[in-house]
Amino acid sequence: MSDQNRLRPSTATNYDFAVDSSAVSADHVGHQFDGTDPVVEQQTNPLRAGLRLERVPAPCVMVIFGVTGDLTARKLMPALYDLTIGHPLPEGFSIVGVSHRPWSDDEFRQEMRKAVEEGARAPVTNESWELFAKGLFYVRGDFEAEETYTDLKARLEQVDTERRAHGNRLFYLATSPKYYSPIIKHLGASELARRQDIYYDQTGSWNRIVIEKPFGHDVASARALNADIGAVFSERQIYRIDHYLGKETVQNVLAFRFANTLFEPVWNRQYVDHVQITVAESIGVEGRGGYYEDAGALRDMVQSHILQLLSVIAMEPPALFNGNALRDEKVKVLRAVEPPMGDELRARTVRGQYEEGYVAGRAVEAYRDEKGVRPGSRTETYIAMELGIDNWRWAGVPFYLRTGKRLPRRVSEIAIQFKQVPHLMFQSVGEVDLSPNVISMRIQPDEGIALKFAAKVPGPTTQLRPVRMDFQYGSSFGEAGPDAYERLLLDAMLGDPTLFARRDEVETAWSLMQPILDGWETHGQPVYPYESGSWGPSKADTMLRRAGREWRKP
Amino acid sequence: MAQKMTPEQVLHTSWDTDTLDTGAIHDELNRLWAEVGGPRHAGQAPGEVVADSYIGGGELMRANTLNLIAVADDEDIVNMIRSTLSQLSDFLPSRTIIFNTSPEVKRNKTWHVEVQLNESVATGDSPVLRFETITITVDPKMAGYLASLVSPLLISELPTFLWWPTGDFVGNSLFTDIVEIVDRLVVDSARLGNDARAIAQMRTLLDDEDDPRLGDFTWIRLQPWRQLIAQFFDPAETQESLDEIAQLNISYAQHREDNGSGFAAALLIVGWLGSRLGWEAIEPFEPRKAGGWTVPLIARNKAGKARDIQVRLTPDFSPHARFALRNVEIVAVGDHSGVFSITRTDKDDLITSSETAHAPYVSRMVYSRRPSTVEMLGDELQQFSADPVFEDAIRLATRLLPA
Numbered sequence: 001m002s003d004q005n006r007l008r009p010s011t012a013t014n015y016d017f018a019v020d021s022s023a024v025s026a027d028h029v030g031h032q033f034d035g036t037d038p039v040v041e042q043q044t045n046p047l048r049a050g051l052r053l054e055r056v057p058a059p060c061v062m063v064i065f066g067v068t069g070d071l072t073a074r075k076l077m078p079a080l081y082d083l084t085i086g087h088p089l090p091e092g093f094s095i096v097g098v099s100h101r102p103w104s105d106d107e108f109r110q111e112m113r114k115a116v117e118e119g120a121r122a123p124v125t126n127e128s129w130e131l132f133a134k135g136l137f138y139v140r141g142d143f144e145a146e147e148t149y150t151d152l153k154a155r156l157e158q159v160d161t162e163r164r165a166h167g168n169r170l171f172y173l174a175t176s177p178k179y180y181s182p183i184i185k186h187l188g189a190s191e192l193a194r195r196q197d198i199y200y201d202q203t204g205s206w207n208r209i210v211i212e213k214p215f216g217h218d219v220a221s222a223r224a225l226n227a228d229i230g231a232v233f234s235e236r237q238i239y240r241i242d243h244y245l246g247k248e249t250v251q252n253v254l255a256f257r258f259a260n261t262l263f264e265p266v267w268n269r270q271y272v273d274h275v276q277i278t279v280a281e282s283i284g285v286e287g288r289g290g291y292y293e294d295a296g297a298l299r300d301m302v303q304s305h306i307l308q309l310l311s312v313i314a315m316e317p318p319a320l321f322n323g324n325a326l327r328d329e330k331v332k333v334l335r336a337v338e339p340p341m342g343d344e345l346r347a348r349t350v351r352g353q354y355e356e357g358y359v360a361g362r363a364v365e366a367y368r369d370e371k372g373v374r375p376g377s378r379t380e381t382y383i384a385m386e387l388g389i390d391n392w393r394w395a396g397v398p399f400y401l402r403t404g405k406r407l408p409r410r411v412s413e414i415a416i417q418f419k420q421v422p423h424l425m426f427q428s429v430g431e432v433d434l435s436p437n438v439i440s441m442r443i444q445p446d447e448g449i450a451l452k453f454a455a456k457v458p459g460p461t462t463q464l465r466p467v468r469m470d471f472q473y474g475s476s477f478g479e480a481g482p483d484a485y486e487r488l489l490l491d492a493m494l495g496d497p498t499l500f501a502r503r504d505e506v507e508t509a510w511s512l513m514q515p516i517l518d519g520w521e522t523h524g525q526p527v528y529p530y531e532s533g534s535w536g537p538s539k540a541d542t543m544l545r546r547a548g549r550e551w552r553k554p
Numbered sequence: 555m556a557q558k559m560t561p562e563q564v565l566h567t568s569w570d571t572d573t574l575d576t577g578a579i580h581d582e583l584n585r586l587w588a589e590v591g592g593p594r595h596a597g598q599a600p601g602e603v604v605a606d607s608y609i610g611g612g613e614l615m616r617a618n619t620l621n622l623i624a625v626a627d628d629e630d631i632v633n634m635i636r637s638t639l640s641q642l643s644d645f646l647p648s649r650t651i652i653f654n655t656s657p658e659v660k661r662n663k664t665w666h667v668e669v670q671l672n673e674s675v676a677t678g679d680s681p682v683l684r685f686e687t688i689t690i691t692v693d694p695k696m697a698g699y700l701a702s703l704v705s706p707l708l709i710s711e712l713p714t715f716l717w718w719p720t721g722d723f724v725g726n727s728l729f730t731d732i733v734e735i736v737d738r739l740v741v742d743s744a745r746l747g748n749d750a751r752a753i754a755q756m757r758t759l760l761d762d763e764d765d766p767r768l769g770d771f772t773w774i775r776l777q778p779w780r781q782l783i784a785q786f787f788d789p790a791e792t793q794e795s796l797d798e799i800a801q802l803n804i805s806y807a808q809h810r811e812d813n814g815s816g817f818a819a820a821l822l823i824v825g826w827l828g829s830r831l832g833w834e835a836i837e838p839f840e841p842r843k844a845g846g847w848t849v850p851l852i853a854r855n856k857a858g859k860a861r862d863i864q865v866r867l868t869p870d871f872s873p874h875a876r877f878a879l880r881n882v883e884i885v886a887v888g889d890h891s892g893v894f895s896i897t898r899t900d901k902d903d904l905i906t907s908s909e910t911a912h913a914p915y916v917s918r919m920v921y922s923r924r925p926s927t928v929e930m931l932g933d934e935l936q937q938f939s940a941d942p943v944f945e946d947a948i949r950l951a952t953r954l955l956p957a
Contacts, residue, residue, distance in 0.1 A: 049830060050944070056784075
């Protein structure tokens with residue numbers, strides 16, 4: 001196996017558009033990649049140089065399959081509206097929704113207005129809405145019927161002509177995962193999508209596809225899905241969205257680590273005692289019991305979001321900030337992760353399921369009483385696990401991951417706990433209460449970074465206490481950054497894959513989780529009940545206590 | 555010294571003095587931070603460290619961002635500066651120093667100093683934002699001393715911006731003195747009115763490498779115009795028209811309701827297009843009999859063959875104009891001929907239209923609200939490096955102005 005990077009300097013002088021082009025042929029799981037060279041739009045237009053603030057994609061039509069669903073209403077349409085208002089999306093930008101409901105264009109627009117009024121950050125006036133709604137169109141159809149794609153093709157050609165979208169298309173699968181493969185096959189068969197390898201004529205039109213997680217249910221299904229997508233689209237056209245990577249703090253982890261000299265020297269096994277990654281939710285399954293029953297916390301959160309966080313925390317510095325360089329490093333560190341297997345499973349993983357209890361002063365029901373959940377369900381709503389990373393930097397440093405529903409509060413954070421000082425001279429002058437240094441990075445809410453260190457309490461005696469130096473995004477920069485979907489949708493339109501998951505990332509992540517899933521199945525693994533509103537089953541505390549550590553209370 | 559807490563959550567202290575002591579200003583700031591619960595003993599400077607409450611600290615957290623200096627010779631401008639600061643949300647200066655040289659202010663002593671610790675009112679989950687403002691009011695005759703106060707009052711290690719909101723910076727000695735200290739300068743060339751000579755002076759701010767980086771509100775106002783003009787030429791087939799541009803017609807506001815003018819904006823559009831497309835200046839603008847200005851520029855194709863580009867700037871005398879530019883029209887003549895036009899309506903919209911030899915006429919309306927001073931300053935405060943495209947535009951535009 002050989003990694004081969006072909007780096008081509010961008011011709012654009014504008015830093016906003018100067019995303020480097022590179023190709024890679026690295027594949028952990030036996031597939032040949034054709035590269036994900038980003039198509040940087042407008043790079044030949046001399047007037048684009050220096051246009052700061054706004055990264056403007058080429059005119060395009062975004063085709064949303066499953067447009068009547070919850071994701072479109074809550075996330076996509078508000079984000080697209082905010083992008084239109086905040087950044088002038090180009091002349092001709094249009095949205096074609098596809099779903100089975102018998103809506104007209106006008107009904108579609110009315111429904112979307114409600115969604116935008118509810119979810120968008122920018123105000124919605126009649127004037128601004130009219131400007132946005134002119135580019136909204138609807139095609140009714142069954143995702144598995146050939147006629148749907150015939151109708152869609154005709155509609156797209158009409159939109160292309162009327163709004164000069166130049167044939168550029170961004171397909172977005174906001175449907176149930178069971179429709180992913182049928183839709184992709186139809187897009188290929190109808191020639192709505194065509195494969196664009198690295199050498200295709202970049203002055204022509206482009207088409208790309210955005211896919212929401214879950215990217216499969218296990219290794220086999222992930223590979224099958226990737227094969228189906230790969231039959232129609234080349235890897236460079238595929239954007240697997242994990243909205244966690246669109247969050248400002250996750251991107252700031254990269255800045256924190258690689259734009260400062262202060263932290264990287266201590267970011268290794270010599271100084272770090274352990275790492276904790278927590279993604280806690282206070283909500284339950286919220287009516288998605290049917291889906292969750294087949295997923296569970298491991299598939300729903302660990303395989304995607306938490307491993308993404310782990311990889312940005314643990315990876316080596318990329319040589320460049322571009323799609324492939326960054327993702328190469330993420331894949332490399334994932335490949336070094338040692339998942340617990342066989343007899344280790346019980347010692348290094350803890351599964352839990354919430355029972356009734358109180359969250360934020362409200363009585364909540366047990367998981368097994370939720371709609372769509374089997375009465376005797378053994379699906380985990382909580383998981384804690386210990387992973388090791390077998391490489392030069394991290395050998396011997398445990399990474400503790402946990403996620404759960406119905407925990408006391410919604411919080412996502414990464415905490416790097418450093419080792420104790422080798423010699424505590426202050427013990428000679430009295431009792432000291434010294435906890436180790438911790439760098440904690442809060443992903444949500446209150447995005448920011450804090451450093452805990454020891455300070456002397458003022459006074460004649462030597463008393464040490466931990467203090468916290470806190471950097472909060474909100475208090476330094478005031479306004480929150482763009483919503484994660486805004487950032488990621490814009491990136492997909494611009495052809496920048498940096499913050500999207502690549503095929504080998506997804507399959508490597510599944511290959512780490514598969515032995516755990518198989519082990520649970522083979523050896524049996526208890527699912528410990530925990531009270532809603534608690535921090536999970538006590539067995540998870542025991543897991544850390546055995547190593548002389550404890551979970552943080554974020 | 556009088557101190558009060560206003561309903562807007564502002565702590566402030568003010569005093570008059572004949573001898574200005576910058577140490578006293580620092581002491582007052584420290585005291586005000588302590589008033590809001592800041593740690594007295596943790597950290598090198600007030601407000602830089604969060605301490606747990608049990609060792610004497612409060613829920614105070616802060617990461618310092620930048621210093622801002624603003625200069626005004628009018629009470630209304632001072633109020634405008636304060637109002638703008640209070641509304642900033644993107645990138646708030648940690649410390650702002652306002653120099654007020656208004657001759658109308660009555661004084662008992664030479665200096666009037668006001669030190670404020672401002673606090674934005676938190677909404678929802680937003681954290682509290684705290685920032686410092688030091689206002690020093692002095693008779694205009696004493697303005698020459700002000701530059702010497704800047705360095706002692708800055709928060710060290712932070713970038714320092716100078717915002718000069720009026721158009722009187724050209725030839726101003728205080729401006730010249732402070733410019734040497736700061737990292738970035740923010741002006742509004744629209745405030746220079748129709749004074750071609752003053753606009754031409756802006757070029758001198760780019761000539762010395764030691765000068766601060768220059769930012770211009772007028773350039774920010776042109777952002778949507780530049781975006782939309784650039785969008786015309788994103789498709790490969792219309793990019794060919796760039797090599798066949800024969801006319802550039804710009805209509806600008808002679809007098810804006812804010813006492814500015816659109817003349818500088820029109821010049822910047824010429825400078826921007828010309829510098830990006832490699833147009834050469836051969837002679838300066840000539841006044842037109844019908845009003846406005848005209849100038850020929852030279853462009854060369856890849857084979858080195860030259861062609862003329864006729865540039866016309868036409869004043870729009872609409873009373874109380876809110877816009878800087880009314881219309882930009884680009885005409886290409888040749889195999890890839892086309893007409894590309896953007897017009898500002900009287901509302902917050904721009905109408906774009908284009909027609910080429912290969913594409914039918916299309917027109918659309920784009921919502922494009924004029925940016926407020928708050929938005930423009932917020933935008934400028936996020937820029938630290940030079941903008942070579944802007945600098946190239948200024949250089950070409952000023953080269954076209956009559957000596």
